[in-house]
Amino acid sequence: MIEMTLREIADAVGGTLHDVPDPEVRVTGSVEFDSRRIGSGGLFLALPGARADGHDFAAAAVAAGAVAVLAARPVGVPAVVVTPKPGTVPATSVALAGDSDGSGAAVLAALAALARASVRRLSAADARSDGAPALRVVGVTGSSGKTSTKDLLAAVLAPLGSVIAPPGSFNNELGHPWTALRADESTRFLVLELSARGPGHIAALAEVAPPSIGVVLNVGTAHLGEFGSREAIAQTKGELVEALPADGLAVLNADDPQVAAMASRTSARVVTVGQATSADIRASDIRLDDRARAIFTLHAPQGSVEVRLAVHGEHQVGNALSAAAVALECGADLATVAAALSGATAASARRMDVRTTEDGVTVVNDSYNANPDSVRAALKALVTMAKAGQTPRRSWAVLGEMAELGEESVIEHDRIGRLAVRLDVDRLVVVGTGRPSRAMHQGAVMEGSWGEESILVPDIGAAMALLDAEVESEDVVLVKASQSVGLWEVAEHLTSRERADDRRGSTEAGQ
Numbered sequence: 001m002i003e004m005t006l007r008e009i010a011d012a013v014g015g016t017l018h019d020v021p022d023p024e025v026r027v028t029g030s031v032e033f034d035s036r037r038i039g040s041g042g043l044f045l046a047l048p049g050a051r052a053d054g055h056d057f058a059a060a061a062v063a064a065g066a067v068a069v070l071a072a073r074p075v076g077v078p079a080v081v082v083t084p085k086p087g088t089v090p091a092t093s094v095a096l097a098g099d100s101d102g103s104g105a106a107v108l109a110a111l112a113a114l115a116r117a118s119v120r121r122l123s124a125a126d127a128r129s130d131g132a133p134a135l136r137v138v139g140v141t142g143s144s145g146k147t148s149t150k151d152l153l154a155a156v157l158a159p160l161g162s163v164i165a166p167p168g169s170f171n172n173e174l175g176h177p178w179t180a181l182r183a184d185e186s187t188r189f190l191v192l193e194l195s196a197r198g199p200g201h202i203a204a205l206a207e208v209a210p211p212s213i214g215v216v217l218n219v220g221t222a223h224l225g226e227f228g229s230r231e232a233i234a235q236t237k238g239e240l241v242e243a244l245p246a247d248g249l250a251v252l253n254a255d256d257p258q259v260a261a262m263a264s265r266t267s268a269r270v271v272t273v274g275q276a277t278s279a280d281i282r283a284s285d286i287r288l289d290d291r292a293r294a295i296f297t298l299h300a301p302q303g304s305v306e307v308r309l310a311v312h313g314e315h316q317v318g319n320a321l322s323a324a325a326v327a328l329e330c331g332a333d334l335a336t337v338a339a340a341l342s343g344a345t346a347a348s349a350r351r352m353d354v355r356t357t358e359d360g361v362t363v364v365n366d367s368y369n370a371n372p373d374s375v376r377a378a379l380k381a382l383v384t385m386a387k388a389g390q391t392p393r394r395s396w397a398v399l400g401e402m403a404e405l406g407e408e409s410v411i412e413h414d415r416i417g418r419l420a421v422r423l424d425v426d427r428l429v430v431v432g433t434g435r436p437s438r439a440m441h442q443g444a445v446m447e448g449s450w451g452e453e454s455i456l457v458p459d460i461g462a463a464m465a466l467l468d469a470e471v472e473s474e475d476v477v478l479v480k481a482s483q484s485v486g487l488w489e490v491a492e493h494l495t496s497r498e499r500a501d502d503r504r505g506s507t508e509a510g511q
């Protein structure tokens, strides 16, 4: 963040100073919610958690170098104190798990206000005394692919200047402002993932760190249960382009009609991306190699260039086009964009992470999360990998429940079961005892012809036992489910016998 005095911070967040001998002392370090990460000159954020209350760590944070604490009550050490006002933040998730009295919401609201103050200052045209360009905030939203695109964006923007992007998928009401506060005078780009569980959430996040470039990837069925309809999802995703300034840029997916239609909801310039011939930034001649990595020709007003992605799955083409559109807008040349896209590996864990075991089994760990669109994309990639070589390999899809689909849940699970059979996945292993899992299994059985296409196993242990007994050398195994299922245990079990040579070539960089 920009350096600020405690008095300025109190003004920005609407708080009062307690136990502060000198209000002019400056915060020069980072803002942290984990007292173990506090460094000299930092600001400690006291958040109530499910297990512990950050207020109890205030003294330790100051002892570790924090200048002060941002808190909901006086803590006996220098603090900016904000008063709990429940309902000021879209309170949804983990960040507020232990918030019984609204103090977490108050501290998060203060964090958001602080992030807003810092980002607005850094984004101002005269932010840099050395004449260098001001900070540009790039926001990414969509039902699937935000984190993947965020990682590609970080890679394509890096040649242009320093980039701050959240680790992994840290994009909730804590991760978003926390990441925004990592930008300082040396930062050229701040790349943020904006996700929503209901109307107004994206608008609120866009207020915290106002983007000048907004990317909308797709409108799918993720969180359909909470939203009720695809139209409601589209309405909310579009809040991102509504938040853009007139001199900003909206990057819209020409292949998704609900995203393309968002052009009418923004005063910003629009660049479309996709395979549609009308798209401004377009991909043609898409092929997949034997690891389902896409090779394609990228067409832009600047010319055409071949891109060979290192990330897996055809769905990454759209993500790459969006990243390219942003980089070109920011002044990158086409060759640099192509090189950066080709060199970009998956920087966030458990997303299409492809590894080979000592026995030659290829494991596709896409267990981070799942919704119908991402499962379809992953199944296609699985089949491509299995069938692309001269000798076809046996494909396994180990799938668990896709959460939060509301009334559509059973039908969506049934569809995935049927799709697995239609795509000719050799063995489908459905993990779980709930109705959705049974619907997926049943869909596969109904679509199949001899009844062996799908196996329903009750839990992760049973899945591992089955795979241990039946997976053979050269098989390809996809592992995917919603986060709550924790199916990565299966993938990690399989890859525990990873080949040393493959580990070197692995796309995994960890979160």
Ligand SMILES: Nc1ncnc2c1ncn2[C@@H]1O[C@H](COP(=O)(O)OP(=O)(O)OP(=O)(O)O)[C@@H](O)[C@H]1O
Pocket (backbone or CB within 6 Å): 142, 143, 144, 145, 146, 147, 148, 149, 169, 193, 195, 217, 218, 222, 313, 315, 316, 318, 319, 351, 352, 366, 368, 369, 370, 373, 374, 375, 377, 378
């Ligand atoms: N454009 C896309 N279309 C469909 N599926 C995609 C796309 N991009 C990535 N995926 C798949 O979707 C899943 C989630 O990817 P990613 O983490 O990038 O999305 P996300 O939007 O950040 O998800 P979340 O909302 O869970 O944070 C992965 O399985 C990934 O392979």
Ligand SMILES: [Mg+2]
Pocket (backbone or CB within 6 Å): 146, 147, 148, 168, 169, 193
């Ligand atoms: Mg994400």
